[in-house]
Amino acid sequence: MDSITLTRPDDWHLHLRDDDVLGAVVNHTAAQMGRAIIMPNLKPPVTTTEQALAYRERILEAADPAHRFEPLMTLYLTDTTTAEEIEKAVASGMVKAVKLYPAGATTNSASGVTDIAHCDAAIAMMAKLGMPLLIHGEVTDGEIDIFDREAAFIERVLKPLLARHPSLKVVCEHITTQQAAEFVAAGPDNLAATITAHHLLFNRNKMLAGGIRPHYYCLPILKREQHRQALLKAATSGSPKFFLGTDSAPHEKGDKESSCGCAGAYTAPVAIELYATAFEQMGALDKLEAFASLNGPRFYGLEPNADTITLERREQTLPAQYGYGNGLSIVPLMAGECLAWTMKR
Numbered sequence: 001m002d003s004i005t006l007t008r009p010d011d012w013h014l015h016l017r018d019d020d021v022l023g024a025v026v027n028h029t030a031a032q033m034g035r036a037i038i039m040p041n042l043k044p045p046v047t048t049t050e051q052a053l054a055y056r057e058r059i060l061e062a063a064d065p066a067h068r069f070e071p072l073m074t075l076y077l078t079d080t081t082t083a084e085e086i087e088k089a090v091a092s093g094m095v096k097a098v099k100l101y102p103a104g105a106t107t108n109s110a111s112g113v114t115d116i117a118h119c120d121a122a123i124a125m126m127a128k129l130g131m132p133l134l135i136h137g138e139v140t141d142g143e144i145d146i147f148d149r150e151a152a153f154i155e156r157v158l159k160p161l162l163a164r165h166p167s168l169k170v171v172c173e174h175i176t177t178q179q180a181a182e183f184v185a186a187g188p189d190n191l192a193a194t195i196t197a198h199h200l201l202f203n204r205n206k207m208l209a210g211g212i213r214p215h216y217y218c219l220p221i222l223k224r225e226q227h228r229q230a231l232l233k234a235a236t237s238g239s240p241k242f243f244l245g246t247d248s249a250p251h252e253k254g255d256k257e258s259s260c261g262c263a264g265a266y267t268a269p270v271a272i273e274l275y276a277t278a279f280e281q282m283g284a285l286d287k288l289e290a291f292a293s294l295n296g297p298r299f300y301g302l303e304p305n306a307d308t309i310t311l312e313r314r315e316q317t318l319p320a321q322y323g324y325g326n327g328l329s330i331v332p333l334m335a336g337e338c339l340a341w342t343m344k345r
């Protein structure tokens, strides 16, 4: 197969940041994706509908209008989010989901939820109004090994949450383990998951064997091969519960190449090519369209995009970095490496 044409994909988990970084990254996504669910972990976080609508305007201003990119906004859930704020968010028509970060779990999560019991009224309203809860599913307990934090979250937090709010729409974001893939696959229709391209392509050896590679450090952290295989199986299974969410998370080069480097992998410029590479490894390119372009809108109650994109079997080499601002840069995942697929522009 030398080319594949698919319904234009969407990115159901994306970090665009703000200001200079927003300007540097937004068109990488807008050139490929019709829509994206925009993560609210700015500094300070996007906790109100008003802030989400203002952020949406900044994104639209930064995006090239020729791409007709549509940002789908989210609210950052905190211990004090009210049921009224959820009603406002739903009424806006622009806020499509609410994001749960356990406090301290990941980048810019300091204002996250300390105990999900504090959010019960807001979550009950979300269940009532059909507003999805998107979850960074890792426990933050220092006693739990970093490689076990996702599996522990399922047992300690997710199962009780779903038992208490059985009709709540939940997306387990960026799942990384066999436990999560199996739990979602076996769950009800209102439970789904996004999977990143990097967790489909790499296990933890890529990050740690033969040298420490900070651009592969993200959260949840890359796991062992058994888990990557489980994610590939889920993504290519044809199940509508799994869909594309890049978790593309730009950080300035110096913040990653540091004695205490921050978490996040930048994949937006070649997101669909990375997914095509992973699906091809499984001989499952025929399953890419459902995963990338159909399952997400179906879960969110939206129509798939009306246009298409074409991927060609043509090599491209990723740049070493993307410059922005005053001498700053963002290093993409697989910088300087070659990909077999290229999206036709």
Ligand SMILES: NC(=O)N[C@@H](CC(=O)O)C(=O)O
Pocket: 015, 041, 106, 107, 108, 136, 217, 218, 219, 220, 247, 249, 250, 263, 264, 265
């Ligand atoms: N995935 C990451 O490693 N980082 C994300 C936050 C997140 O999605 O957890 C970021 O905002 O940089």
Ligand SMILES: [Zn+2]
Pocket: 106, 136, 173, 174, 219, 220
């Ligand atoms: Zn996360």
Ligand SMILES: [Zn+2]
Pocket: 013, 014, 015, 039, 247, 249
């Ligand atoms: Zn993320």
